[in-house]
Structures are given as C-alpha cells and as structure tokens.
Amino acid sequence: MTPLDLSIRSYGQDRGPDSHSFDQLVLPLSGALELDIDGKGERLASGRAAFVVAGTPHSTMSDTANRSVILDLHLAHLAPQMAERLARAPFVNLTPAATKLIDYMGLMIGESRATPATVALWTPLLIDALGQTPASAASRLARLAAEIEADPALPWTAAMMAERAAVSVSRLHALFQTELGASPRAWLSEVRLRQARGWLSTSPVSIAEVAHRCGYADQSALTRAMRRATGMTPAAYRRQERETRTKAQ
Structure with a gap:
C-alpha cells in the first residue's frame, strides 16, 4: 500500500476552510492543533488522530508549536470496514502501537530516511494499528x-x-x-x-x-x-x- 503523499507539517493561524480530492490522515507528533472537519471540531495532540474524507471542508489552526505526520491516500486503499469506520468517526484514539509507529516515521522523515520502500512497509502497519480499538478509558x-x-x-x-x-x-x-x-x-x-x-x-x-x-x-x-x-x-x-x-x- 503506497500513499499519495507523506510529510511533516506545522500549522499556525486559520487560513479558512480547505478541501481536496484525496483522503487524509492527520497524525500529531508534538504540540496541539485545532481541527474542524465539516463542523465537527476537536483539539488534537499525540495519541489522537483525525481522518478527513476527500471533498470534506476542513480548517486547521494552532497557537503553539506543533508537528504532525500527514498521510494522503484514498479510501479504496483501505479495507471496507476500516474505511467506513474512519469516514463515520473522523477523530480517533490511537493505541500505543500506532503512536510508536507515527513517532518512528516522524523520525525517519525528519532525518530524510523515509524511502519509498520504508513508507510502503510502514503504511499497512499503521492502518492495522488504527484498526485496533483502544480501551474506552x-x-x-x-x-x-x-x-x-x-x-x-x-x-x-x-x-x-x-x-x-x-x-x-x-x-x-x-x-x-x-x-x-x-x-x-x-x-x-x-x-x-x-x-x-x-x-x-x-x-x-x-x-x-x-x-x-x-x-x-x-x-x-x-x-x-x-x-x-x-x-x-x-x-x-x-x-x-x-x-x-x-x-x-
């Protein structure tokens, strides 16, 4: 499974709503950011992620230093149950396994060592980890x-x-x-x-x-x-x- 794009981004002042033709996972590494997805707003930090379905208006802002791994992909790349779950509930809690995978890829990108082969191996592992539901607490x-x-x-x-x-x-x-x-x-x-x-x-x-x-x-x-x-x-x-x-x- 190869994503459309993988990068680290930081967000500042709200520049207004955005939308795009691909789906997107926002995976915080450090700091916190405010994300509004079609009227559903939440503050994200490490341990909490968001999924933006293609074509959905959304806006992102933060008043603190922040860094997130941004994974662009298509729902068609995901198993039907996972795609339905992410589309239905855009904000998700992360398991420790998913958090460690995100930290690892953040390090690889930061050190310019995120090769296509590494990303191709990492992406399905992340998706699998996202499918593991954390305890309700x-x-x-x-x-x-x-x-x-x-x-x-x-x-x-x-x-x-x-x-x-x-x-x-x-x-x-x-x-x-x-x-x-x-x-x-x-x-x-x-x-x-x-x-x-x-x-x-x-x-x-x-x-x-x-x-x-x-x-x-x-x-x-x-x-x-x-x-x-x-x-x-x-x-x-x-x-x-x-x-x-x-x-x-």
Whole structure:
C-alpha cells in the first residue's frame, strides 16, 4: 500500500476552510492543533488522530508549536470496514502501537530516511494499528493529553493530572500503563522533549526560552534531557535540523 503523499507539517493561524480530492490522515507528533472537519471540531495532540474524507471542508489552526505526520491516500486503499469506520468517526484514539509507529516515521522523515520502500512497509502497519480499538478509558486520557500538550510548561504532577482526568492517582497510573505504556511522569518527559525538539527544529527562539515553554526548570535541565535522549545538546540538535532542511531544499 503506497500513499499519495507523506510529510511533516506545522500549522499556525486559520487560513479558512480547505478541501481536496484525496483522503487524509492527520497524525500529531508534538504540540496541539485545532481541527474542524465539516463542523465537527476537536483539539488534537499525540495519541489522537483525525481522518478527513476527500471533498470534506476542513480548517486547521494552532497557537503553539506543533508537528504532525500527514498521510494522503484514498479510501479504496483501505479495507471496507476500516474505511467506513474512519469516514463515520473522523477523530480517533490511537493505541500505543500506532503512536510508536507515527513517532518512528516522524523520525525517519525528519532525518530524510523515509524511502519509498520504508513508507510502503510502514503504511499497512499503521492502518492495522488504527484498526485496533483502544480501551474506552483512552478518551479520558486523550483529553488530558491534549491539555498537557497545549501547555507543557505548567507544573504537572500526577495529582494534578488525576484531578483533570477525574480519577484517583492510582487509577491514573494504571490507565497510563495500559493505554500509553508508560508512567505519567515518563510520558510527560516524552511530551516535553518532543515539544522542545519541535521548537528547536522550527523556531528561532532562544534555547532558554524553549526550555521555559516546555516546562524545564532552566536551560541546563533541557540540555541534560536532550543529552540523555539524543546524545546531543540543544544547540547541536538545532544545527543538525537546519542543515538537514537546507540539504533537502
């Protein structure tokens, strides 16, 4: 199964409704965005995706740094049951498997390593993962995740997350392990790091400001987190991203 197009995009101010002759999956990597599909609006973040049927008017906007994998394809490429499900319910919760696949492809595209062969293998795996329905509690975590993605700089604690999700702290830990495969603290760290990498890749703001916007105590805390995750400092990561974009142009 080969898609029509696969890319990473970021969204800003609403430029009005759009429509196209192909179907489209919007798969958030970092940050949050508002998507209205034919009058049905929702805030998307990692763990929540959207499907836009060909010809359907839709608009997208965001007031925060964001990055999404955009997959253009045709419903005819999908199994009938999957096509019907996505057309009926444009906003879907993602299983941990689907989220990991999206993160992987985001990395491949960012490093210019998303070859046609890689994409051809990845796409059916993603579609299969989308067909696996998450537990019903995921919708509660999806709303919480959207809040955190929209403002990672808040002093999020397990107690604060549990209060927002209207569950006990112990229940929150259980839900995170079941639905996201991580503890609330580990997941929050991943969100902040993804946000930081997004800002470093797409924004000229200072590294200290990136650290502040993503919830790190200071620039040194961000540097330690980046070194653990990537083996690079924020400055080195930003230089690499700029060089990669320059070569791709």
